[in-house]
Amino acid sequence: MSEPNNSNQLESLQQRLGNIAKHQLISYCMALGDQLGLFDALAAIGSEEHPAKPKEVADKADCKERYVKEWLGMMACADVIEVTEDEKFFIKPENKEVVIASAAQMSMIMSVTEPYKKLVDVYKKNGPLGLPYSDFTTFYNKLSKVHEPFDKIHLIRDVIPLIAVQERLEAGGLRILDVGCGNGSHMSLMAEKYPKCQFIGIDIAEAAIQEAKSRRNESTGAAFDNLEFQVMDASQMNSSWIDSFDLVLIFDACHDQMRPDLCLREIHRVLKSDGRFAMLEIKGTSSIYKDKQMFGQAAITPYSLSVLHCLPIASNSEDALGLGTAWGQVRAESMLREAGFSKVDIVETPFFPLNVLYISYK
Ligand SMILES: C[S@@+](CC[C@H](N)C(=O)[O-])C[C@H]1O[C@@H](n2cnc3c(N)ncnc32)[C@H](O)[C@@H]1O
Incomplete structure (x- = not known):
């Protein structure tokens, strides 16, 4: 009798932990964006009317275009920022504050793992x-x-x-x-x-x-x-x-x-x-x-x-x-x-x- 319940519980635990692992990746990438000022750069130059090209974001943040394009793509796939069909990017204005504050928090969490190997x-x-x-x-x-x-x-x-x-x-x-x-x-x-x-x-x-x-x-x-x-x-x-x-x-x-x-x-x-x-x-x-x-x-x-x-x-x-x-x-x-x-x-x-x-x- 208890088997289906157990297997449902196990499945939902597996799903929950799988999601955590995925979110951990998002968190690391958001921390990177905070550290490099990429969210601020995107927020400053990209909008729904004028979405930004990776090169523009990279130049604004003084980073390499190729890397920034990869990062923007990841953020878009994670639904943190928006991407257009011609691969330009922007943050919805109503999301800016929350995204930037959350990225700062993730960056703080990332920094606490600095001595991870020693820990x-x-x-x-x-x-x-x-x-x-x-x-x-x-x-x-x-x-x-x-x-x-x-x-x-x-x-x-x-x-x-x-x-x-x-x-x-x-x-x-x-x-x-x-x-x-x-x-x-x-x-x-x-x-x-x-x-x-x-x-x-x-x-x-x-x-x-x-x-x-x-x-x-x-x-x-x-x-x-x-x-x-x-x-x-x-x-x-x-x-x-x-x-x-x-x-x-x-x-x-x-x-x-x-x-x-x-x-x-x-x-x-x-x-x-x-x-x-x-x-x-x-x-x-x-x-x-x-x-x-x-x-x-x-x-x-x-x-x-x-x-x-x-x-x-x-x-x-x-x-x-x-x-x-x-x-x-x-x-x-x-x-x-x-x-x-x-x-x-x-x-x-x-x-x-x-x-x-x-x-x-x-
Ligand atoms: C979590 S931080 C809080 C800092 C600050 N009160 C704040 O809220 O931003 C803890 C602080 O306690 C300090 N601290 C730890 N041990 C201490 C000690 N024995 N004497 C004085 N300060 C100490 C650390 O250097 C650190 O700045």
Whole structure:
């Protein structure tokens, strides 16, 4: 009795996995297009009225015509762009934004596989413990390219009100620290919005801090006088920072530290007694079974990024905790309490559906 059912299930699994393999190819080719600026070039010169020849797209993107023709053909067969009978191409105007944004996302995903060969060894019993940040030369930039437009919309409008500090930020005089600040996108948005407060971003990655230091006030183009960035290990912050900050923030930068426990203790030390610590982290229950039930397909992105990046990064020393993205609410709350925080509020962030905000008090 159960046989036809089993064979139907097997057939549909085979079909689903076959489609994934096909989509993986599309994704690689779209990432290539993003990397080379081919979508932008096509969008700039091709339209339904005046579709573009491969040579025109190639010239616009400073690429070789023969290769670009192959790529355009692939994109057309995948139904991402349009092709005419005389082999000219265009992107439908209503599709441009989605295609370009999706290609950037695929490019980001592609960049996380940069140390793929080393990763294979890391998983082996006798292989290296993990991967260093330096193995990911483009991932962080691409990640920030994907999330920066969303931060511009939501950080000031939606995140800050959840922490309930906007009036004090507007009044001024507060000191704010961003831990694992990356290229400084969050701090520069806040420094511009709240000019009477003082902002510091720290990150262990020198390249990220270099980039952060080059940020300018977007409306005036001037250098910030209320914002500084320092290379610093969050598990061992400046020893003179005791009760120094009114607000400490972490955006997606706790679970992939090797010693997040020490980092949380350091945050407790540097926070003023009436200060607030807000940590935006990946949403999760701390149970794979429950995550699967609760988030379904939405769990795929954080779990995959953990397999390819966050876990190997967070495991790269003998004493590393190796949390991974799916450490979840139970583990996060208990680590925050172990670090000394007496109260932890867990706040939903519907505008960032993969995240949750932990607001902690001394
Ligand atoms: C996923 S990125 C997030 C960056 C930034 N907060 C954002 O949202 O764009 C994680 C960051 O944590 C930083 N990081 C990891 N371990 C660190 C440590 N021990 N001390 C300081 N920064 C660290 C990494 O260099 C990286 O920039």
